[in-house]
Amino acid sequence: MPTIHIDGTAHSVPEGVNLLHAALQLGYDLPYFCWHPALGSVGACRQCAVRQYRDEKDEKGQIAMACMVPAVDGTRCSIADAEATEFRASVIEWLMTNHPHDCPVCDEGGECHLQDMTVMTGHCSRRHRFPKRTFRNQFLGPFINHEMNRCIQCYRCTRFYNDYAGGTDFGAFGAHNHVYFGRSTDGVLENEFSGNLIEVCPTGVFTDKTLKRHYTRKWDLESAPSVCAHCSLGCNTFAGARYGAVRRILNRYHSAINGYFLCDRGRFAYEHANRPDRPRQPLVRDKDGTMRPAVAAVALKAASDALAAAKGVVAVGSPRASLEGNYALRTLAGNGRYSPGMAAAEAAAAALLVEILRDGPLxxxxxxxxxxxxxxxxxxxxxxxxxxxxxxxxxxxxxxxxxxxxxxxxxxxxxxxxxxxxxxxxxxxxxxxxxxxxxxxxxxxxxxxxxxxxxxxxxxxxxxxxxxxxxxxxxxxxxxxxxxxxxxxxxxxxxxxxxxxxxxxxxxxxxxxxxxxxxxxxxxxxxARLGAVFGEANTVGATLLGGPPPEELLESLDAGKADTLVVLENDLTRRVAPALLQRALEAARCVIALDCAATPVVERADIVLPAASFADAAGTLVNHEGRAQRFFPALPHTDDLRESWRWLAALTDATWDSLDDILLALAKDFPHLAPAAEAAPGEDFRLNGRKAPRSSRRYSGRTSQLADRSLHEPRPPDDPDSPLAFSMEGAAPTCGSTANSGEKNVPSPAGVQKHLPSSLVSHYQTPGWNSVQSLTRFQEEIAGLCRGGDPGALLFAAPGGNGALAGSPPRPFNPGAGPGLLTVPAHDVFTSDELAALSPPVAERAAPPVCRLHPEDAAAHGIADDTDARIEIDGASAVLRARLDPSLARGLIALPVPVPGLPPRADDTYATVRPAP
Amino acid sequence: MDPTLQSVLLGLTVLFVLLHLAGFLIWVERRLLALMQDRLGPNRAGPFGLFIIVADIIKIFTKEDWTPPFADRPVFVLAPAIIMITALLGFTVVPFAPGLVVMDSNIGVLFFLAMSSMGIYSVILGGWASNSKYSLLGGLRMSAQMFSYEVFMGLALMGVVILAGSLNLSDIVEAQRGMWFVVPQFIGFVLFLIAGLAESHRLPFDMPEAESELVAGFHGEYSSMKFGMFFVGEYMGLTLISALIVTFFFGGWLGPGFLPPVVWFSLKTALFIGFFILLRAAIPRPRYDQLLAWGWKYLLPLSLVNLVATAVVVLIRHG
Amino acid sequence: MLSHIRTLWLVFLHLFRKKETIQYPEKKAYLAPRYRGRIILSRDPDGGERCVACQLCAVACPVDCIALDGTEDEHGRRFPSFFRINFSRCIYCGFCEEACPTYAIQLIPDFEMAEYNRKNLVYEKEDLLINGEGKYHGYNFYRVAGLAIKDKDKGEAENESPPVDPKSLLP
Missing domain, CATH: 3.40.228 (Dimethylsulfoxide Reductase; domain 2)
Structure with missing residues (x-):
């Protein structure tokens, strides 16, 4: 490890980093803009100036940009040097000459890196008396709001969007002090990582348009560490809520998974939890067949009566529901009567891939x-x-x-x-x-x-x-x-x-x-490594619980072997052939649905128990690499809106009062899932005797928020499932991180834990660093592990390396051999996830549903480009607009996932295609 | 009239007058304090704000009579009664006019001293029974303060007793026909004034209450009429000390004949009540240890010197 | 000792001084314009709400008695969708006024807000918003901010130059 000297103090720093990186990691307050741990240095902003000395004899030194100086052994510099300090202050001053007087109406205010750096350097009043330069803004789609006046030309946006994410429709225009960051014309930012501009931009040029609609300052959010539930990767997020609604999602650093960036699906899909049509009140079908709202106790009574009177109960779980929910459902229905909820073909593929990961070679x-x-x-x-x-x-x-x-x-x-x-x-x-x-x-x-x-x-x-x-x-x-x-x-x-x-x-x-x-x-x-992609957020977890595919259970309903169906957070129309589903639902005497979205199953159900979404539930998801990760609620569950497992616990004779109880039971029944309990500390965890706070210390309006309803301020809701408090009170996320002293590595007094475990950090903020850039204070090493280790627990130990999974190559595909065209999936980043598609801003970006086929196939079936085609599979049919796609092989037809009205695709599903009348 | 019946009637009259006087003093003190502080004081309810007394009484009677669950209940209830009873009993030996005395006892001085000592129990027991730390501290302070000042209070009076040659209060007043004892017994008067002030634990000697330190001290846990009894007891103690100063040192009912003796007595007493209120307005509370040190180190020796000197003078003149 | 007697004498003399008390409901005391009493929300010279829902008053409030939520009109001008002050908690410290970047929230010389029902001390926006500028005249936040709103396009604020054409390379 090289040793460097900052202001006369010797420090050991990691190999191969620059001086800025080293200084920040050591806990010094050194302002910067253009440097980003994932994007590297370009030395564009001239903000991180320090005085660098050649050797110990050099007393004069020279001003250098810390981000461009390698921190090699023997590097000497001074951050506190008067001239360097003055240099940094004057850089801010000239950056601010054109910065508008916008902070009160800027969404970045309060978590603005530019604000923090301005305060850090001490600049406070504009001496420049000439007019401010202005720009016109662009419309950039439903995700990003553009306010170009605020730009300080650090180039981070283009470096991320173009260089890092491979975007092509964005760039820097103009020259000298007219540099403009945007598209060549107004239009939607096409890259699906555009949302990261919000966090990458050090000020308020790119802000969250979904947040703007229900704007909340960072300090007012009740945030909880969450896990993205919109694909199998399990990126870590912060869910921030206020006044009972989710207000935004921010990236939560996890060194092994998402690092510094999220995709737009994960960032903007949260709005599904705020939909007005989301079930929030239990519904029970009364005698004349209409659904009526009921209080929780009544709905539970109805459900338990129905279960008691049932001739047989079958239960369909879901790969998008938490491990706990699926386990509770499995306990309710019993082995053999619970299905993880994936269609047979998908379930078989998931089971095989899990086996390859768990017992395979890599x-x-x-x-x-x-x-x-x-x-x-x-x-x-x-x-x-x-x-x-x-x-x-x-x-x-x-x-x-x-x-x-x-x-x-x-x-x-x-x-x-x-x-x-x-x-x-x-x-x-x-x-x-x-x-x-x-x-x-x-x-x-x-x-x-x-x-x-x-x-x-x-x-x-x-x-x-x-x-x-x-x-x-x-x-x-x-x-x-x-x-x-x-x-x-x-x-x-x-x-x-x-x-x-x-x-x-x-x-x-x-x-x-x-x-x-x-x-x-x-x-x-x-x-060597083996990467795996699964269908949904908890596909791996549901697969590990095991069970027959839903088709089998629905057949038993149809055959009269069972008459009650419990569906957990699953839209069966996406999984099961429509004909079978209709027969089963008609045969069922009672359908109990638990969900956080108004799916067709919820509409058909006889008893609806509103399930908490990611925003108000605690649970565990197992991601694509078998990492069990806990998500925590940003909003408290209520009597009428509970976690699925809490509803189900009330219907079984299990005595699960908290998440820890059910995880204990889960570990006993499924020893291979036992590490899931270790994914985050249990409810009894305390940091120096205190819970972790959900809100920042500045959280406002506590004595007034509810004053219109009652002057008697209620105590904050309890959270029986996590060591997080619905309050600003609790352990500080980082104690002992001292500003501008490089004392980060000073050991804390005996018996005093310094930092919250990374799985409980609910927002990134430290004194002087209010923006997401304060993340450097929450990492062991910049771009390395989170403080105290990354969250989550891996379920799959070192691979077994056996060769039992040998297969043999199939016969080559013969385009003319099948009974039509072989269907292949064409996923869309914004529509293929069920819940994400329900989020209005994401739905705005959704691709129109089209079927794609090779031009020659199209000609053979008499279909022209951009005309409607009727697609028939197993008697079910749907009409889709056809697009000719020469990149597709002959004999294939690419269908969106899912196509309403068509049965789910298996690996050998053929479709017949003809022009729609 | 039967002398017994006469005593009973007089006793009831004194009781009636005193209780009303205590209530009236609430108003007097508040108005006087206000005036000394350049304010107006209560002046809204009734003429000159006199109805504030009625309002206070209504308030004090209708407040929740709360006994803390942690208190020693019987003692807690008993304590406020003691101060009322001892203060009222003290008045039985005070001659308001010739023959106008409830109990013309020939050990009047001793009886008064005994009653004022008994009064301490009220405060100590109140502080103890409240079972809270500030109350207990108040009670302890009271006991120490009272013990210290009790001693030379009695000694200060001994000069008067030597001069009058009697422990009967009527005789003491009569003995002042030639000259009020304040002149030969000036030191005794000052000592008795200070000790009396300390006995009635009024400002500046309100160490047992000490709002700013002990949040009302011994009666901190009291509410409603129990508190009211402490409150009234304090005003009666104030009146009693004033009446006794007048009796011992300012010739009691004696005065020029154009006013009846009772009026002279009342006027002199009222003057001292006013003086006590002035003391409250003007003098800050001393430190507690200073109060005790002063009592033992200076006032006690001084009272002994006074007693010896008086005795010597009397011996020489009559010897 | 003498000083004590002097004290007694001086305090005694105060009995006869002129009294400072003002007989309140009949006579009113003079309250300076910057007296910290009831809180109001003011409007800018054009009649628009000054409050831009920046939340700074709420966060400055030491008793957390201000709650608001922001929204914006179709032209991007921001205003609070609700603004609630719980005066049963307010300590009239004036931090909100100091924090306000737009002079919207102001404390005025009015303290007569006693109520028999505590609930009446919860003031909503319609109770707080006045039709005037309050203590600070002439200030219009949107005239100095860079945000474009209705009738004020980019570059039309005070001390702003017209929007540049980013596609031009002319100096």
Whole structure:
């Protein structure tokens, strides 16, 4: 570890970082704008000036930008130096000459990095007497609000949007002091990571448009550490609420998963919890058949009467419900009568992929692993649409190999401008194999084919990597050459990874990925990783609980073997063939639905128990790599709006009063899920005798918020499920982090714990640092682990490495052989997640539902581009607009997920297509 | 008239007058304090704000009579009664005019001293029974203060007793026909004034209450009429001390003949009540340890010197 | 000792001084314009609400008795959708007025707010908002802010130059 000297004090710092990074990590207050831990340094803002000395004899030194100075052994600098301090103050002063007088009406106010830095440098009054420069704003879509006047030209936005996220519709325009950041014309920001501009921008140029509609200052939010429930990655978020509604989602750093960035689906889907049509009051069907609101006790009585009178109860869980909810449902219905809720094909694929992860050859790849991978094969998955944050990680992976040339030149990787100039946009080996074009194609070498051909490619790659995989019989030369090329690049890589997923529901594809993984283990050893993408937030958890697919249970309803159906947070119309569902629902004497959204099942149900959403429930989700993560409620549950497991606990004879109780029971029944209880501290956790607060100390309006209803201020609601208090009172998130002294590493007095565990930190703020940039104070190392370790607990131990999962290559796909066109999924980042699609701003971005087919197939079926086509599957039919897509292989038809009215897709579902009248 | 019946009637009259006087003093004190502080004081209810007394009484009677659950209930109830009873009993030996005395006892001085000592029990027991720390501190302070000042209070009176040659209060008044004892017994008067002030624990000697330190001290837990009894007891103690100063040192009912003796007595007493109120307005509370040190180190020796000197003078003149 | 007697004498003399008491309901004391009494919300010279719902008064309030929620009109001008002050908690410290960046919230010389029912001490926006500028005249926040609202486009505020054309490279 190099030793550097700051203001005469010696410090050990990590290898290969810059001086700004080192100073911030040591706890010094050094202002900066353009540097970002994930984006590196460009030295654009001139804010982090320090005086740098050549050696201990040098007393004169020179002003240098800390972010551009490598913190190598023996580096000497002074932050407190008078001239450097004055320099920083004057930089702020000139940045502020054009900054508008907007703070009171700016959404960033109170959590503005520019505000913090201005206060830090001491600038307070504008001496510049000339007019302020102004800009016109642009309309940037439903997510981002643009207020260009506030810009301080740090270039962070373009560096993130264009350089990091690969966006193309945004940039810097103009010259000198007219530099403008935006699009060439008004329009929606196309990149699905645009929401990160909110956090990347150090001031209020890009602010959250959804927050603007129900604006709340940061200090007034009741925030809770949450986990995104809109794909299987389980990105960590903060859910902030006020006046009973969720107000916004912010990124919560997790070094192994989302790091500094979220996708727009995860950031803006929260609005589904604020929908007016969301069930919030229990409903019970009365004698004349109408649904009437009921209080919780009445609804529970009705439900328990129905369950007691039932001839048989079947229960359908959900991969989007928490582990606790599914477990409670399974306890209620009993083994064999509980289904995890995924359609048979999806359930089989998920079960197989879980088995590959748990018992297979390679450890599961976290997003951080994928970001670091220098050769990746994405086999049969489209992460850009099913797991967007993973696509962003893969975008970084594509830079890994070119970055080695930067290393060779002795240029540090954080020297971002130089690194990018050297790379010149080159990308490393990123191979994608999918049925059609994806948004990763600009940085990858895509292979497009039918699922069977993708599987054959995988097996061929495995064969070429060496090991025991036999060659693929009858492979054509082009495919074999391609496989050989992929195998070569994987073998040459230091940290190769193979990514697969359940989107295709294809057993051969998953087995092929397992074969590649096994071959990689043999060819490449320890550093290889296997990435997995699952359907929904808790697909892995629900799969681990196990059970028959819902079709089987619905058949038993139809056959009269059971007459009561309990549905947990599941819209069965997305999972089950419409005909079967209709028969089962008609046969059922009583349907009990628990959900946080008004789904068709809720509309049909006889008893509706409103389930708490991510915003008002505590629970555990298991993500794509088997990491159990706890999410906590930002809003208290009420008597009428409870966590699903709380409703179900009241219907069973279990005595679960709190989350800890049910986790204890879960660990006893499912020992392999026992680590889920360790995902976060239990309710009895206290930091130095105090709970963790949900709100900041500045939380306002406590004696007035409810004064219109009652002057008797109620005590804050209790939270029986977590050590978080619905209050501003409690342990400070970081005690002992001292400003501008570099004393971060001073040991605390014995018996005094200094920091909250990372899974309980409810917002990022420390004295002097009110913006999200205060994150540096919550990390062990900048861009490293969270203080005290990252949250969550991994369920899958070191892989077993057995070879039992051997499969054999399928026969190649023959376009003319099937009874029509083979359906393949075309996920959409904004519509494919059920709850996200219910969020109005996300729905605004939704792609129109179209079916895509190859122009020749279209011609064969008499379908022209942009005309309606009638699609029939198993007797069910739907009409979709047709689009011709030459990237699709012959014999395939790509359908959106889901298509209302059509049965869910299995890996061998064929559709007949003809022009709609 | 039967002398017994006469005593009973006089006793009832005294009781009636005193209780009303205590109420009236509430108003007097508040108005006087206000005037000394350049304010007006209660002047809204009734003529000159006199009805504030009625309002106070209504308030004090209708407040919740709260006995804290942690209190020692029987003692808690008993304590306020003691101060009322002892103060009233003290008045039985005070001669308001020739022959106008409830109990013309020949050990009047001793009886008065005994009653005033008994009064301490009220405060101590009240502070103890409240079972709260500030009340207890108040009670303890009271006991220490009273013990210290009791001693030379008695000694201060001994000069008067030597001069008058009697313990009967009527005889003492009669003995002042030639000269009020304030002249030969000036030191005794000053000592008795101070000790009396301390005995009635009024400002500046209100250490047992000490609002600013002990939040009302011994009666901090009392409310409603129990508090009212302490309140009235304090005013009666004030009246009693004033009446006794007049009796011992200012010739009691004696005065020029154009006014009846009772009026002379009342006027002189009222003057001292006013003086006590002036003391309250003017002098701050001394420190507690200083109060005790002063009592033992200076006042007690002084009273002994006074007693010896008086005795010597009397011996020489009559010897 | 003498000083004590002097004290007694001086205090005694005060009996005959002129009294300071003002017989309140009949006579009223003079209250300075900056007296900290009842809180009002004022309007800017154009008649628009001055409050922009920035929440600074609420966060400055040491007893947390101010609650509000912001919203905006179709042109982007911000105003509070509700504004509630619980005067049964208010301590009239004036921090809210000091914190207010737009002179919207002001304390005025009126303290006569006694109520028999505590609930009547909860003032909503319609109780607080007056039709005037209060103590501070002439200030209009939106004239100095960079935000565009109805009838004030970008570059039309005080001390602002007209919007630049980012596609021009001219100096």
């Amino acid at each position: 450890p599961a790849a976290s997003l951080h692993d994928l970001e670091q991978a220098d050769a990746v094969l994405v086999l049969g998955e489209d992460p850009a649409d099913t797991a967007p944050r993973m696509a962003l990680a893969l975008r970084q992976a594509a830079r890994q190999q070119p970055l080695e040339s930067v290393d060779k030149l002795g240029i540090p990787r954080w020297y971002d401008r130089a690194a990018r100039d050297i790379i010149q946009g080159a990308t490393g080996p990123l191979h994608t194999a999918w049925t059609q074009a994806t948004r990763l194609d600009d940085i990858s070498r895509p292979f497009r084919g039918a699922p069977a051909d993708i599987a054959r490619l995988g097996f061929a790659v495995a064969h070429h990597l060496g090991g025991d995989t036999p060659p693929v019989a009858g492979i054509d030369d082009a495919l074999d050459a391609r496989a050989k090329e992929i195998a070569e690049s994987l073998r040459a890589a230091r940290r190769p990874a193979v990514v697969t997923g359940t989107s295709l529901h294809s057993r051969p594809v998953l087995l092929a990925a397992a074969a590649v993984a096994r071959a990689l283990l043999q060819a490449n050893g320890e550093n």
